[in-house]
Each structure stands twice: as C-alpha cells, then as structure tokens.
Amino acid sequence: ETVLTQSPATLSLSPGERATLSCRASQSVTTYLAWYQQKPGQAPRLLIYDASTRAPGIPDRFSGSGSGTDFTLTISSLEPDDFAVYYCQQRSNWPPAYTFGQGTKLEIK
C-alpha cells in the first residue's frame, strides 16, 4: 500500500500570506495525486487532480505541482475562506486502490 505523508500537520498563517503544503508518497504515484479541502461539517471538496490540474470552479490562487513521490499544494494569497483541512490522495495503478494523507490543518495566525 502506498502511504502518503503530509507536512506540516498544522500551518498557522495570516490572510494574504502564501501557503505551501507538502505531500510525500512512499513510492512513485506518477501524477495520480489529488488535493482536497475540507471544512467542518462538510465533505471534502476536490481542488486539484492529476497533480496540477485545477478542478472546475477552483480559484487560480490554488496550484499543485510535483510528480513521482513529492507534491506541493500552493495557495498564493490566503483568503479567510481558505482556512480548513487539506488532504492529498493517490490512486495505485493495479489493482485500483486509493489512499489519503493524514491532512494538514491550515489555521489563522
């Protein structure tokens, strides 16, 4: 099973600052990596898929990069609505299987 490790566990920043979240895979996932945002009481919301493609309706301040084992989610200028928990997720090639990272909580400083 491919394990995803996210860092940091908690990130404290102010609105307007740049956020950089990391996700590392225990083995290569090529670019089968997605990012989600989850707010309290809500289901996760897809932000980025295939490592760097924004989902429909996602603002361009969100960007993803990386391939292989190291991936980054960047939020260029934080808005108040961006403070939430962020998860990465990968798909193993065969048989199909999906795993999630443990999450990074982005909190207001």
Added chain:
Amino acid sequence: QLQLQESGPELVKPSETLSLTCTVSGASISGSGYYWGWIRQSPGKDLEWIGSFYHSGNTYYNASLKSRVTISVDTSNNQFSLRLTSVTAADTALYYCARTMRNHFDYWGQGTLVTVSS
C-alpha cells in the same frame, strides 16, 4: 447537477452488519467513464477508501476490509449500497459515497455518521 445522498441506520450493534445506500441524481450510475464508491472518515479524521465499482461489474475493495465488504448496485433506482459485516467500534465513522473520475473523487455525498455501539 450531480448529487449523491447516503441513507441508512445511524446506530449498529457490534458484530452486526452495517448497510448503507447511496442514491444518485443527475447522472446514471450505468454510464461509462466513472467509478462509484464509498469512503469513510473516522472520528480521528483519517479518510479511508472502502471500495468502488464500475458499470461493467468490476468491483474493487480496500484490501484491509475486503473480507467484510460488499458493494452492490441497483441500476433501476440509480442506487448503490454498502454492506459491512461483523462491525466493531473501529467501524464508527462518517460514511461518504462518491463518484470517481479517473484517479480522484469529484463528487461526494454529504456523509452519514454511523456509530457502532450496543
């Protein structure tokens, strides 16, 4: 607009079977190109994929749950169901149904909390 809605008992006794149904509106689960499946989130917040199926009949399960899980499909009602046997307190979680597009989950239900307790 695609919508998914989970339904089922909120409380299940230990050793019994958890059964949930996902009702899909706005798209046919018989259509090609998508998988449909279940994900759960424990009170400790970890997200865990349970299993997914494709319209052709192929079904894939998390290896750690495979011996206890069955996903079935009711195309006439555009629903699919989850059955998890021999539950314990460790199966207490928020259960989501979701659509899988290629390698990611693009639409999610709102989730339903299932508690395993006597």
